Amino acid sequence: MVKAVVLGAAGGIGQPLALLLxxxxxxxxxxLFxxxxxxGVAxxxxxxxxPAKVEGYLPPDDGLKKALTGSDIIVIPAGVPRKPGMTRDDLFKINAGIVRDLATGIATTAPKAFILVISNPVNSTVPIxxxxxxxxxxxxPKRLFGVTTLDVVRASTFVSEIVGDLSLAPKVVVPVVGGHSGLTIVPLLSQSSHALPASFSKDQLQALTTRIQFGGDEVVKAKDGxxxxxxxMAYAGAEFAVKVIRAIKGETGIVAPSYVHLSADKASGDALKKEIGTEVEYFSAPxxxxxxxxxxxxxxxxxTEFExxxxxxxxxxxxxxxxxxxxFITASKL
Incomplete structure (x- = not known):
């Protein structure tokens, strides 16, 4: 039996994510909470x-606790969406408190569940x-994941467009590492399962990299407010959630980029710190x-030198x- 929970299930990401799950x-x-x-969504x-039985809860009458009880995997898309001109720092001011309160509910009700954080800005909300x-x-740390799958999905789609065959999109694999905002999104295009054309110039490589890094801005602008x-994002969140569920059920060999605390596996985490030359605590890697x-x-x-x-x-x-x-947490405690 697997119980999945979506926190923020009535929102723009939450509803299609719940549908896919x-x-x-x-x-x-x-x-759903x-x-x-x-x-109504439920x-x-x-x-x-x-087969999945669905229950929807609101805050009154311990709704959060009821939703979380018995959960195996919790996906958190809760928060306000980004609007035109809004930076991820602007988002932080609003979403940090929301994520803190949900995390408190998880800590007291479902501390053993796998937690998948979608709420932006992921680089900050996962540490919260x-x-x-x-x-x-x-x-x-082994059970806390920042969902960076959308960056991977975008990279795969954009590369398949350049190759000239969108039917390849599900098969194209491009590792995307670092974090989940702007310049922290690092697509390793040299390691793409499907090579870019030999004629692909440095300027084209930079343009593709920028498009992957700032693909969210492209959507915000197109939706015009x-x-x-x-x-x-709902598609990407469901894709990653299902990979975690498959792993929970015992399937082996599942590898996916995710933003994690590098103590989740100390030996490989320390090796990655040495590889990137920093003592940063969180990083997205396969x-x-x-x-x-x-x-x-x-x-x-x-x-490559570019990467x-x-x-x-x-x-x-x-x-x-x-x-x-x-x-946000430690200073407020003081």
Missing amino acids: KANPLIDELG DIVNTP ADLSHIST VAEVLKQHGVFD AGSATLS VLIGTEGVVEIKPLGTL KGLVAAAIPELEESISKGTL
Whole structure:
């Protein structure tokens, strides 16, 4: 039996994410929580002819606790979406408190669950969840993941467009490392499973890299104030969640990039720190996932000079974001 929970299930990401999870036969029970409309979303989904039982909860009457009870995997897309002109720092001010409160509920009700954080800015919200769990004495870095899958999905799609065959998109694999915002997103295009054309210039490589890094801005602008990347993020979140569920069920060899605390596997985490030349605590890298969560953090491999420059540029922003998330909890405690 697998119970999946979506926190923020009535939102722009939460609803399509819940739909995709309801459609997956690996899930037996689906718990939904949000501050409005969750019972209606649950009722709607419950009419779909797939096995998962769906329950929706609101804050009154211990709704969060009821949603979380018995959960195996918790996906958190809760928070406000990014609007035109809004930076991820602007998002932080609003979403940090939301994530903190949800993390407190997880710490007290479902401390052993696998936690997948989608709420932006991920570079900061994952450290917020970690610090809350630490305060409650239940932090297990092997079970906490920042979902960076959308960056991978975008890279795969954009490369298949350049190759000239969108039917390849599900097969194209491009490792994307670093973090999940702007310059911290580092696509390792030299390691793409499908090579870029030999004629691909340096300027074209830079343009493709920038498009992957700032793909979210492309969507925000196209929606003209009506939202952000909700549908593609829901797809990416479901893809990663299902990989974790497959690992929980005992499938071996599942590797996916994710933003994790590098103590999740100390030996490989320390090796990665040495590889990137920093003592940063969190980093997105290909992760081997097993029944207990993170098994191994894979090395980045051979990087081009261009990619080494991207990693170097990502580190300062990454360190600042991590510190901001950590201090949001630790400084407020003081």
